[in-house]
Structure formats: C-alpha cells, structure tokens
Amino acid sequence: MHSKVDVAVMIxxxxxxxxxxxxxxxxxxxxxxxxxxxxxxxSRVEAEECRQAWQAKLAQYRPGRHAFQHSA
Incomplete structure (x- = not known):
C-alpha cells in the first residue's frame, strides 16, 4: 500500500x-x-521538513522490502 503524506493548514x-x-x-x-x-x-517550512522525514521513513517499509533482516 502506498501512503500519502500531506501538509494541511489549520486556522x-x-x-x-x-x-x-x-x-x-x-x-x-x-x-x-x-x-x-x-x-x-x-511554520509551513517546519511542517514540510517533517513531511519529508515521514516520506523517507515510509519509503523504508514499501511492500517487498523487509524492515528486519535476519543475519545468518
């Protein structure tokens, strides 16, 4: 499943x-x-930095990739 990461404004x-x-x-x-x-x-800049961090984190857990690798 592909995750969607957005920045939203609250007022x-x-x-x-x-x-x-x-x-x-x-x-x-x-x-x-x-x-x-x-x-x-x-600030939006701070939120965008956090969004990028979330995208990077979620990219590590794409289907077909294993979060944990077993050592032999």
Missing amino acids: GSGVPPMLRDLGRKACWVVLVNGEQRGTAFA
Whole structure:
C-alpha cells in the first residue's frame, strides 16, 4: 500500500491553545493517509521538513522490502 503524506493548514479554533497563546492564528500539521501525525507547527517550512522525514521513513517499509533482516 502506498501512503500519502500531506501538509494541511489549520486556522482559528483549530490552532492548539499553546500556539494561540503566542498569537498564532494558523498552524500546519502533517497528515499520513489523512490522519494527523505529530505536533502542530508554527511554520509551513517546519511542517514540510517533517513531511519529508515521514516520506523517507515510509519509503523504508514499501511492500517487498523487509524492515528486519535476519543475519545468518
């Protein structure tokens, strides 16, 4: 199965209280197959870096590749 990794923006009441307390009215989150993974980011750049990390991690577990290799 191919996983889809996206960055989504949340605005207004969707922004976590910690970021709202800092005056942020928007934040970005990483979605893997439509589900939020990790924390909310104050910048899109941070969220894009996290998205790239998720893509790299998921690429290691593509069908046909084994997460664990047995040594002989």
